[in-house]
Amino acid sequence: MSRDTLAPDDAAPRLADVVRIEPAADGDHWLVSVDGVPVSRASSTVAATLRAMDGRASLDELRRRFAPDQTPEEFAALAARFRRAGLLRGSERRTAGRVTYRPPLTIQFATLRAPRLFDRLHRLIRPLLRGWLAWPLAALIVAGLVALGAQAADVVAALTSPLPLVDVLVVAVVLVAATLLHEAAHGVTLAHGGGQPRRAGVMLLYLGPAFFVDVTDAWRLPSRASRVRVALAGPAVHAALAGAAALCALAVPDPDVRRALLVLSCACAVVVVINLVPFVRFDGYIAVMSALDEPNLRARTMADAADALRRGLFGGAPGPRALARWWSVPFGILSALVPIALVVAAIERTVHALAGTGPVGALIVLALPTAVVVAVGVGVVRWVVAGWSRGRGRTRFVLIGVAAVAAVVGAAAVIPVDDTRTLGFTSVGDRVELVVPASATDDAGLTADLPVDLTTSGILADAVVARGVARPAPARTITAPLTAFSPVEVPGLEVEARTIGTVDVPAATLPASGRAVVHLGSRSLLGAVWSTHVVDPASVLLTSFDPPTSDTKDPR
Incomplete structure (x- = not known):
């Protein structure tokens, strides 16, 4: 047996005391659980093998008894998998508690009262959980897609324009509430099917905050379809909200409200699409795993x-x-x-x-x-x-x-890539000035006759509004709208900035401020990544400890 697949104490492996093996609801498999939490579904042969691991039978005896067609190395690899899963004595894992880290980039903060909370919630809304509920939800989602398509031009404008701070806060609050309902839908659907959500809380998932509900108990449900429903209940909430927001935007006359509704609808749609990606531990993966009946x-x-x-x-x-x-x-x-x-x-x-x-x-x-x-x-x-x-x-x-x-x-x-610098711009009359935050000390490598793209400062993407040529100019301190540096708009709020040049542009209707992408030429991909992700931010951070003195100030 190879040394990488068999630990010394596996010569006569023994099942951990916290492991239980019980028949699955479908009658064809067995559930392997640790501290009452299902961790795997096993065939009758594998279940019998695990039960026979009593610390007295050697690994070779177990192989001859339950898997005579396997080589010693293959059976040793199976025992090593049991050990890595925490099923054998000496390999037990600590039960997930209030704070849990899951590689590579997930930290969970949970409440252990989730079973009681979801039991109460399920009893409260049980009368609404009927099979026919899926049809109006599907109709709402389809109608919302049609409404988004009918408002395509408005959608593009909403996503490529700054969003007022009030609208940003409203959309953020609604998205947080929708995410909470998303996770609650998982838990309620599981409880409705006869399972028990064990943990719930908040987490940092791939560097972003999110809610979560542990629905591992779904493996106790009797059919694949019921497990798939648990997985898709969450995305259905965001999809329904996206459809409702798109339909409301179609009917609302106020342009500011319509823009916020369209941003909300698109944000929910993005959440649905990302959630359904089957290669990440999101809902789409859980649905595929459940449909195929292949745990882990x-x-x-x-x-x-x-x-x-x-x-x-x-x-x-x-x-x-x-x-x-x-x-x-x-x-x-x-x-x-x-x-x-x-x-x-x-x-x-x-x-x-x-x-x-x-x-x-x-x-x-x-x-x-x-x-x-x-x-x-x-x-x-x-x-x-x-x-x-x-x-x-x-x-x-x-x-x-x-x-x-x-x-x-x-x-x-x-590999050459376009070498660009992203600055801000302000437009007053026919004068367009390039600006950087007042704390910045460099001129972004600005020289004469460099091409410049003037863009909106969009909440999700930027749209080019004009193209021109940069001209260096003496630096001076001014106040500029916040949207020169941020996609969030606060009427009347201006920030201190420093001009470093002007832009010659053809006659065009420009916003009062936005982003300016200066094309400096080309450089290697390695140099671009190193500069934008390390050198440039490090330079800004270091120079912030020794800010330059202002020479002149021209308030606007």
Whole structure:
């Protein structure tokens, strides 16, 4: 038996005292639970194997009795999986309590009174939970999609324009309430089906705050369809709210209210789309896992993908598959990459939104990528150590690893990207000035005749309103609208800024302020990432401790 699959104390493994094995509701499987929480569904053979692990029977005796067709290495790998799952004595995991960390980027803060809370809530709204309820909800969602399509031009304008602070607060409060209802829908649907939500609370999920409800008990429900309903109950809340907001926007005459409703509708729609991505531990993944009746789908496919990658780097014979499906490895690869892509996309949007907002924005821009690099780096190091411990193909691994790193860094160093700087602009009459926060000390590399895109400062995206040519100008301190640096509009509020140039633009109708994207030329992808994510924010943060003195001030 290989040393990486069998721990010494597994010679005669013993089931942990907190593990229970009970028949599943469908009658075809067994539920394996830890402290009353289902962690896996098992076949009759696997359930019998676990029950026979009493600390007296050796691993080889168990193999000959329950899996004679498996090799000792394969059966040892199965025992190692039991140990990693915390099912064997000595490998028990601490029961999830009020504060729980789940790799790679999730921290949960829970109440342990969730069963009682959801029991009361279920009794309160049970008369409304009827099968026909799905039809009006579906009609509302479809009608909302049609309404959004009919208002496409207004939707684009709403998403690419600054949003008044009051509207931002209203939309934020409604989204928080919708997220709370989203999670409550999971718990109530589970309780209605006969299960019990065990934990609920708030969490930091991929760097963002969210609510959560532990619906692991859904594995006790009798059918796949009932488990899928539990998973999709939450997204249905956001989808229904998106539809209702879009329909209301169609009927409301006030343009400001209509804009806020359209932003709310689109925000809810984005929540639904992201929630249904099956490669992240969101509701879409739970629905797919439940529909396929494959517990721990993501972990098992990622284990298969990691094993395939290890064999490619280190060599060696393939290990036993955690999931006997042809798509296990590609699903596992996507399950590893998609969460990273989502986090990177969120960081890039944050970096873009916080560009030029001063020391606080610079600190956030530095902190977010650092947290992601550390979290991903820990996982990569663990994977490398696990592969290295096998003791096979180490020279091959070093050569392939060095070549891969060199190829990635080399490509990033030569791939050209557009070198841009994001500034603010103000427009008064026919004079357009480029501005930076008063705390900024550099001129953004501004030289004569550089092309400039003047854009809106949108809540979700920016729209180009004019193109022109930059001209350096003597610096002076002025006051500029907040929307020169932020997508949030506060009427009458202006912030201190410093002019660094002007823009020659053709005759055009421009907003009073917005963003200016200055095109400096091109540079390497590596240089761009290093500059925008490290050098620029670090420079802003450091110079904030020694701000420049103002020469002149021209209030507006």
